[in-house]
Amino acid sequence: MADEALEGEPLAGLRIALPETRQLDVLAQMVERRGAETWRCPLVSILDTPDQEAVRAWLERFNAGAMDDLILLTGEGLRRLAAAAEREGCHEAFVTALSGVRKITRGPKPVNALRELGLKNDLTAEEATTEGVIASLREHDLQGHTVGVQLYGEEPNEKLTGFLRHQGADVDTVAPYVYADESNREQVEALAQGLVRGELDAIAFTSQAQVKRLMDVAKGIGIQPAVTEALNRLLVVAVGPIVADRLAQYSVGVDVMPEESWFMKPMVRALIERLAR
Structure with missing residues (x-):
């Protein structure tokens, strides 16, 4: 799909969690301009x-x-x-x-x-x-x-x-x-609980470390199985196969991933293509 697919508001009505850290604002603006509501929760720093x-x-x-x-x-x-x-x-x-x-x-x-x-x-x-x-x-x-x-x-x-x-x-x-941990534990716990309560439509992982942190915190408060179940109910977006492999280790399937060029813009484009089906 050409870059024109990124125009307009094809993500309107979607509430998406963004665990990104370094380029969180860039990614958030990319999806918010397309109509999405975001839940920002940076999970790790480098x-x-x-x-x-x-x-x-x-x-x-x-x-x-x-x-x-x-x-x-x-x-x-x-x-x-x-x-x-x-x-x-x-x-x-x-x-x-x-x-x-x-x-x-x-x-x-x-x-x-x-x-x-x-x-x-x-x-x-x-x-x-x-x-x-x-x-x-x-x-x-x-x-x-x-x-x-x-x-x-x-x-x-x-x-x-x-x-x-x-x-x-x-x-x-x-x-x-x-x-290193980025968000404090209470913020990550809130994200995990929000997933379980069904407050999100999608989550976009951009590194395998984000997956591990979320699952570690969920395990610590006794809701990892519930988080796994919740993730398998919503749209799980992965920036590339390394992230997808880590999610698979937790029995979480990936719904959206770029076929190649594993960066944020192709990831957003792949999400739009998925919703357009």
């Missing part, structure tokens, strides 16, 4: 990891040429690494080293972050998931390679690192950022 020494040590190894490949799971991670390199006075060395390794990306966001540094990726995951990265690397000879892995938050991603080691690679991980 911070530099407190273990900056580990990031510095990883950058030293990377810049010294210790790695053959680098798997970039998020654009946020690459930007945080570049910012850390800037602080350490080794940004030029970092970009030079980055240009010399094979760069494997999961999804479009790390591709965009590479482009900001004047670089391109060398291998794109078949799907923007851990399984997609594994599938794309399965036929490549990794024996004796040292593979850097930029992690998603603090999650160790043992499925990916285990696969790499099974293929004969040495793995060197780095976690440049962490997720």
